Amino acid sequence: MIPFEALLPYGVIIIMFGVAGTGMSAAKLLREGGNKPRVHRDAWDKMMMERDMRLTKEYRKQSDEPIAPEDFKTSSVWRASRIWDD
Amino acid sequence: MTTSKTNPREPHAQPYYITDPTPLPSHIPSVPEIGATSAPLLSASYFIGARCAPYNEDFMLCRSQSRSGETDCLKEGRRVTRCAISVLEDINKSCQAEFRKHWGCLENENHDLSRCRLDEAPLNACVSKFLNLTKVIPNSDGTPINDYETPSFFQKKVKAKYEQ
Numbered sequence: 001m002i003p004f005e006a007l008l009p010y011g012v013i014i015i016m017f018g019v020a021g022t023g024m025s026a027a028k029l030l031r032e033g034g035n036k037p038r039v040h041r042d043a044w045d046k047m048m049m050e051r052d053m054r055l056t057k058e059y060r061k062q063s064d065e066p067i068a069p070e071d072f073k074t075s076s077v078w079r080a081s082r083i084w085d086d
Numbered sequence: 087m088t089t090s091k092t093n094p095r096e097p098h099a100q101p102y103y104i105t106d107p108t109p110l111p112s113h114i115p116s117v118p119e120i121g122a123t124s125a126p127l128l129s130a131s132y133f134i135g136a137r138c139a140p141y142n143e144d145f146m147l148c149r150s151q152s153r154s155g156e157t158d159c160l161k162e163g164r165r166v167t168r169c170a171i172s173v174l175e176d177i178n179k180s181c182q183a184e185f186r187k188h189w190g191c192l193e194n195e196n197h198d199l200s201r202c203r204l205d206e207a208p209l210n211a212c213v214s215k216f217l218n219l220t221k222v223i224p225n226s227d228g229t230p231i232n233d234y235e236t237p238s239f240f241q242k243k244v245k246a247k248y249e250q
Contacts (some may be wrong), residue, residue, distance in 0.1 A: 014117045045197070048124035055123055062193055064185065065121035066174035072119050078104040 033060050050077075087138075117164045122174055125189040128197055130177055132221040132231075133213055138169035173219070180216040184209040207244045 028037050036047065038060075049060070054075045056063050111117065122126065122130070145162035152158035177185050183205045191202040199206070207228060214220050220230035 025101065028228070036196070038196055040196070045228060052123040055121060056146075061126045062123040062189065063121060064123075064126035064174070064178060064182075064189065066171045068119035068121035072121070074107045074109055076106070078106075080102060080104050 031059070033058075035060065088222055105225040114160060115164065116172060117167050120167060120170055120174070126174075126185070128199070129172060129185060129209070131246045133177065133217070133219040135224070137217075137224065138166060141165040141169050166189065167183050173217075176202040176217050177213065177214045180211040181209060184212050203240070204247075223236060227238040 029035070032038075038049070041049070052062065053059065054077075055068060055072055120127070141162065145159055145166050148159040148162045149155055156163060184205070188202060188205040191205045192199070195201040210221055214230070222228055222230055
């Protein structure tokens, strides 16, 4: 019969893996508002997520209103490069 | 910001962000923008396509034929927006619970439609009953999605569960 003290290190290792995994998963869920994280984001997904942010002002919050708030019409952001005139 | 003359090693393209809070000029008729974010829009996309196909095709044709793209096709674009808003209003009026369940599932599953079929089936049934809009895959033979003649095993299971 193995003494229980010999199995304690295994318990410690399993608990530490469990805590690390649970903590990572909980941190991700907290960030994404209860959903699984988005993966394989392409340019389309990034564009749509930026539009979502402009509509709802929160990361990954969705809304199914048919009509947007009035400030959405003028809240677009364009990325530009600076041209030096020299 | 230093110019390239004083610091030749600086990269020449430095992105910065432009915002423009001025509204459109008043001679352009104002139309409300669509307030749906990405997941509800994806969920309703086939129904928007079913109802708004003529307006959407008009806009795409105009844009491809015009020189300056969307600025020549504002009228067609307004029609597209109004039609999509009408579809979203109708779905919210009659099928809101199924709609919210489906786009909630999509938002959880990386916007992958194939992972949310169980929530899509009652939405398709409700929308085809109340709005007469059926989901049809483009470039296919045009069968409405709920009416396959020889459904797959999974579709039979879904059908059996939701048509009790």
